[in-house]
Amino acid sequence: MSETEAPINVYRRHFLTSIGALTASVALGGALVQRVASARAPEEAVTGKVRWGMLVNAGKCVEGCDDCVKACDEENGLKSSGRSEIDAQWIRKVTLKDKTTNRTTVLPMLCQHCTTAPCVDVCPTGASFRRIDGIVLVDKHLCIGCRYCMMACPYKARSFIHEAHSDQKSWAPRGKGTVESCTLCVHRVDRGETTTACQDACTKAGHNAILFGDMNDPNSEIAKHLATEPSTQVRGNLNLNLGVRYQGI
Amino acid sequence: MAPAFADIPKPKIPKGKGERCVEDTNVMRKNHMEFLLHQRDETVHDGIRTKKHSLKECLSCHAVHDENNMPVGIDDKRHFCNSCHAYAAVSIDCFECHQSKPDVLKVSGSSP
Numbered sequence: 001m002s003e004t005e006a007p008i009n010v011y012r013r014h015f016l017t018s019i020g021a022l023t024a025s026v027a028l029g030g031a032l033v034q035r036v037a038s039a040r041a042p043e044e045a046v047t048g049k050v051r052w053g054m055l056v057n058a059g060k061c062v063e064g065c066d067d068c069v070k071a072c073d074e075e076n077g078l079k080s081s082g083r084s085e086i087d088a089q090w091i092r093k094v095t096l097k098d099k100t101t102n103r104t105t106v107l108p109m110l111c112q113h114c115t116t117a118p119c120v121d122v123c124p125t126g127a128s129f130r131r132i133d134g135i136v137l138v139d140k141h142l143c144i145g146c147r148y149c150m151m152a153c154p155y156k157a158r159s160f161i162h163e164a165h166s167d168q169k170s171w172a173p174r175g176k177g178t179v180e181s182c183t184l185c186v187h188r189v190d191r192g193e194t195t196t197a198c199q200d201a202c203t204k205a206g207h208n209a210i211l212f213g214d215m216n217d218p219n220s221e222i223a224k225h226l227a228t229e230p231s232t233q234v235r236g237n238l239n240l241n242l243g244v245r246y247q248g249i
Numbered sequence: 250m251a252p253a254f255a256d257i258p259k260p261k262i263p264k265g266k267g268e269r270c271v272e273d274t275n276v277m278r279k280n281h282m283e284f285l286l287h288q289r290d291e292t293v294h295d296g297i298r299t300k301k302h303s304l305k306e307c308l309s310c311h312a313v314h315d316e317n318n319m320p321v322g323i324d325d326k327r328h329f330c331n332s333c334h335a336y337a338a339v340s341i342d343c344f345e346c347h348q349s350k351p352d353v354l355k356v357s358g359s360s361p
Contacts, residue, residue, distance in 0.1 A: 045295035131296065139293045140346055166322070168348045170305055175346030190296050 039192035051134040052184050052243065053215040054196070055222050055231060058107040059248030060209035066093055068108050068210060071201030075185065077169035081162075088159035088174075090182040091198055096249070105249055108198065108210070111136055111157040111182035112234065113243030119149035119158065128179075134215075134243050135184045145177040154235050157181045184212070184243075215243070260336035263329055265310040271301050281307075285343075304343065309351040323349035 040046070072078065072091045080087050091110040097103070113136045119128045120136065127142035128149045138149075138158075150158045158181040161174060168174050171187035185196040195203075199210040213222035225231070231245040270277050272284070284302040291297040300306045311329035312320040321328050323344040326335060330349075334341055343349075 040296070042298045042300070045291075045297055129294065131294065133296070137293070141289060141293070164345070166324075168346065170308075170348040170352050173346040173348070178346070186296070190298050 046131055046133040048132045049216060050214050051216045052189060053113065053134060053213065053222060054184070054244045055211045055225055055247065056107060056244065057209045057247045058105050060207050061106050061108065062207055063095070063104070063106045065205060065207065067201040067205045068198035069093060071197040075197035076172040077174065086162040088161060088180060090159070090180070107246060107249060109155060109157070110244065112155050112240070113184060115241035117240065118152040118154065122148040122152040124148065135186055135189070137183055137186065138179055138181065140173065140175065140178040140180070143178040145179065147179060149179055154238060260333050262332050263311070263313050263327070267310060304347060308349065312351045320350040320353065
């Protein structure tokens, strides 16, 4: 380079660098780009751009199968106390029967992750809250175990822990005197994973009735299904804008 | 002459893994509960899962192992937290809900 040549134009250099980066990311393919876009750094807070949700196809849910329930129990360390009436249930199988036609429908029922959640409304301590990315959780540090949320929930989705626990999963702290419910596998979400334990189990069983994803991302599987196929919100008349939607009911 | 109180037993605090803790020892002794409190709110409400002040990381470095080389739980008086909390007679609630041992076995591909 001769001494008389103009110094490097930093703007031009930045432009060229960004063109290079863009080309590289396009070349990597859509799937990878999408994956990177949804992954969040550990120090990054959740944002409202994402809304985690679930689509359950009751038509594909099989009677007698409780793989999703077992997978949830295993994933989150829910163990039976030997007294089923006090055992926590984050997801349960429900059978509906139309008395006129005798048609039965089975489906998994779980926390519906409402936008305007009644459990959040009634909580006196602020323990029950909706994370900005749509996941309704209990901050057990603040929970006093009053169980107002359990009474307010139209879906009977919450459980109270009656007895002392030990050997919890490190990613799912649970203790006596607090209320809990489905977390949409928030520990997996925060690791950048894109499936829940129940979905994995359902897929493994070959039923494919459960689909988890970002309802706000038009390119996600769940958003595509929701945009093109009919789906139902259970007790839609309550106008709670649910994060869990059903098909075939 | 020996200084006063020299014969008072001191807590036996097990040494953690690695060269040093995430903060100076004196800072940790005095403020570890503040760090944990701050971290817990960020984690639960904002999904921030940095490791520096997380309870899980405390447990992973400060695990005390038994004769079978398995980490001891909070019900064991040798547990790192117990070594001082029992001495100071300050009860801790963390492990009413949280696992008190580091993850040894990874369950169904769900490493934390």
